[in-house]
Amino acid sequence: MTVVAIEHLQLALSGNQVLRDVSFSLAEGECRALVGESGSGKSLTAMCLLGLAPPNAVLNAEQFSVMEQPLPAQGHRDWRGWRGRRIAMIFQNPMTALSPTRTIGAQLSECFRLHRNMDRRQARAESAALLERLAIPRAEQRLSQYPFEFSGGMLQRVMIALAVACRPKLLIADEPTTALDVTVQAEVLALLRELQHEQGTSLLFISHDLGVVANIADTVSVMYAGETVESASVASLLCHPAHPYSEALQAAMPRLHSSEMTVAIPGSPPDMRGTIHGCAFAPRCKHRMAICEDSPPLLASPRGAGVRCWRWHPDYPERWRLQHD
Amino acid sequence: MMIKFVLHRLLWGAITVWFIATATFFAMHAVPGDPLIQDKAMSPAVRAQLEARYGLDKPLSQQYFTFMGNMLSGDFGISFTQENRRVNDIIREHFPVSATLGIAAIAIALVGGVFAGSIAAHYRGQWPDKLVMFMVVAAISVPGFVIAGLAQLIIVRLNAAAESTVLPVAGWGGVNHVWVPALVLGLGTLAYLSRLSRAAMLEVLSSDYILAARARGISGISLFFRYQLRNALLPVVTELGPAVAAITTGGFVVELIFAIPGLGRYFVQAVQQLDYTVIMGTTVFYGAFLVVIVVLVDISYGLIDPRIRLSAGRS
Numbered sequence: 001m002t003v004v005a006i007e008h009l010q011l012a013l014s015g016n017q018v019l020r021d022v023s024f025s026l027a028e029g030e031c032r033a034l035v036g037e038s039g040s041g042k043s044l045t046a047m048c049l050l051g052l053a054p055p056n057a058v059l060n061a062e063q064f065s066v067m068e069q070p071l072p073a074q075g076h077r078d079w080r081g082w083r084g085r086r087i088a089m090i091f092q093n094p095m096t097a098l099s100p101t102r103t104i105g106a107q108l109s110e111c112f113r114l115h116r117n118m119d120r121r122q123a124r125a126e127s128a129a130l131l132e133r134l135a136i137p138r139a140e141q142r143l144s145q146y147p148f149e150f151s152g153g154m155l156q157r158v159m160i161a162l163a164v165a166c167r168p169k170l171l172i173a174d175e176p177t178t179a180l181d182v183t184v185q186a187e188v189l190a191l192l193r194e195l196q197h198e199q200g201t202s203l204l205f206i207s208h209d210l211g212v213v214a215n216i217a218d219t220v221s222v223m224y225a226g227e228t229v230e231s232a233s234v235a236s237l238l239c240h241p242a243h244p245y246s247e248a249l250q251a252a253m254p255r256l257h258s259s260e261m262t263v264a265i266p267g268s269p270p271d272m273r274g275t276i277h278g279c280a281f282a283p284r285c286k287h288r289m290a291i292c293e294d295s296p297p298l299l300a301s302p303r304g305a306g307v308r309c310w311r312w313h314p315d316y317p318e319r320w321r322l323q324h325d
Numbered sequence: 326m327m328i329k330f331v332l333h334r335l336l337w338g339a340i341t342v343w344f345i346a347t348a349t350f351f352a353m354h355a356v357p358g359d360p361l362i363q364d365k366a367m368s369p370a371v372r373a374q375l376e377a378r379y380g381l382d383k384p385l386s387q388q389y390f391t392f393m394g395n396m397l398s399g400d401f402g403i404s405f406t407q408e409n410r411r412v413n414d415i416i417r418e419h420f421p422v423s424a425t426l427g428i429a430a431i432a433i434a435l436v437g438g439v440f441a442g443s444i445a446a447h448y449r450g451q452w453p454d455k456l457v458m459f460m461v462v463a464a465i466s467v468p469g470f471v472i473a474g475l476a477q478l479i480i481v482r483l484n485a486a487a488e489s490t491v492l493p494v495a496g497w498g499g500v501n502h503v504w505v506p507a508l509v510l511g512l513g514t515l516a517y518l519s520r521l522s523r524a525a526m527l528e529v530l531s532s533d534y535i536l537a538a539r540a541r542g543i544s545g546i547s548l549f550f551r552y553q554l555r556n557a558l559l560p561v562v563t564e565l566g567p568a569v570a571a572i573t574t575g576g577f578v579v580e581l582i583f584a585i586p587g588l589g590r591y592f593v594q595a596v597q598q599l600d601y602t603v604i605m606g607t608t609v610f611y612g613a614f615l616v617v618i619v620v621l622v623d624i625s626y627g628l629i630d631p632r633i634r635l636s637a638g639r640s
Contacts, residue, residue, distance in 0.1 A: 083539070083541065083542035084542030085542060088540070089537075091533060091540075093533060096533040097533045097536075099552050100631075101629065
């Protein structure tokens with residue numbers, strides 16, 4: 001079953017086209033990473049999947065469905081059955097994503113009571129069991145503690161617990177390890193992967209860290225200026241990036257056993273307040289051609305990636321491609 | 326730990342009250358004249374006799390220690406102008422009236438302020454927000470005695486239109502006597518608290534935990550009470566101490582205009598007539614009252630915000 005199918009998702013915020021063309025799909029049990037720099041529209045795409053886009057947003061999509069059912073309009077009442085129940089989200093900063101004035105237990109058992117109609121005692125027992133499952137020591141006592149009494153890593157486990165409490169079909173993790181220090185990052189990632197396999201959840205993993213992505217994801221979609229420019233398997237993207245932007249991202253990754261400097265991408269991302277004509281990456285692209293004035297369609301690379309670049313057009317001479325590579 | 330914290334605050338409160346008492350005592354005696362200056366002329370013999378009776382013939386320092394000693398045993402003495410009434414009796418009889426009015430005013434200010442602030446924050450930039458903010462500016466800028474007069478005028482018109490007494494214009498007695506003066510008294514504080522809670526609410530609304538709670542499917546009433554209100558209430562509670570002080574002092578004027586037999590009237594009269602014992606009694610009483618309120622407000626922070634509860638315990 002396709003858990004997420006998004007085709008040609010567009011979103012305008014007060015007249016500015018912020019998401020221009022987002023298309024990807026997510027199979028059951030698959031983990032897809034959404035990578036790209038800040039402002040490329042990763043988090044906004046996630047918010048749309050929860051119906052939490054800003055109130056002035058105008059959304060447009062050819063297909064926008066989860067579990068083969070079209071999603072309600074943004075901000076509609078019908079989201080109740082989706083949020084927290086079938087779609088859940090883990091936020092970037094666990095320190096600010098929990099209400100500071102309520103205990104962990106109150107916030108966690110609320111999920112069980114709301115979505116699984118448990119009574120107070122059942123919900124509390126279930127909460128304790130879940131925290132224990134997530135390797136939080138002394139779970140029973142910790143339920144009556146407040147967020148400020150937890151460390152960052154422990155809080156992110158609580159956030160994960162809140163998200164997986166109702167065994168959602170789709171779990172969105174928005175940079176879940178960015179606010180944590182490196183040793184804790186690895187633990188949290190391992191836990192997330194474990195839970196994903198255990199519950200058969202599909203995971204949409206938002207990140208800008210290709211190292212973390214290589215660790216957890218099966219497939220990757222690269223976003224640039226509100227567009228998915230390349231969708232491929234992790235191996236294919238990291239070893240043979242098809243889009244010039246993916247290529248540049250990969251070249252910008254620091255390497256452990258190399259004295260080479262990382263290569264920064266020249267220029268800066270386009271201003272989303274104006275209309276973008278043609279390929280958004282063209283001004284920074286080393287392969288720029290005259291045809292890049294026109295928007296490239298979604299093309300298939302020989303390795304099976306979907307890529308939005310004229311260089312993969314059948315009419316593009318093969319020898320040019322080799323010459324540049 | 327909580328008990329230690331409370332005792333600590335109360336000890337400082339006692340020192341504050343002592344300071345208030347001392348300062349008032351000497352300031353009061355520094356004012357020219359004394360309570361025995363009356364309209365009628367008094368023969369020196371009578372005057373000397375009265376001075377001896379009230380202890381005014383003794384040196385000031387001795388009077389001070391006598392007064393402090395009596396105060397510690399809970400006795401504020403006898404009024405100079407109120408025909409031998411004991412100050413303790415005056416407070417006991419009239420403070421409940423002031424307290425009823427004050428509590429009603431605080432309740433109206435708190436509930437009304439938080440409600441108006443929440444509405445304004447929810448409809449930020451739209452007409453309900455603009456309306457609330459306009460009313461806030463009006464309520465803060467117009468002095469209480471003007472609003473009191475206007476309120477009485479409206480009641481008079483209302484009663485005339487209904488050809489019966491819908492609401493009493495002034496006086497004290499039933500529940501109906503409380504509403505209007507309490508609203509007038511609490512209006513400034515209500516306005517101030519609505520601005521405060523609007524700002525606090527806006528901050529809460531833009532926070533991550535509200536977004537996260539909504540992403541978990543929490544909405545409507547439970548989102549408002551459990552997540553928004555609870556977190557937005559802390560800055561509002563912080564202002565309750567000063568609000569009680571404002572309402573206490575504002576009460577003097579409102580009691581006068583609405584002819585309410587509260588303690589405020591005695592306080593003002595005593596200052597005008599230099600009724601030493603009543604001045605001292607009411608000042609020390611109000612001082613102690615405000616100190617207790619501030620301690621209660623401090624304790625209530627801890628009930629609302631667990632972070633304060635713990636750090637207060639550690640200190």
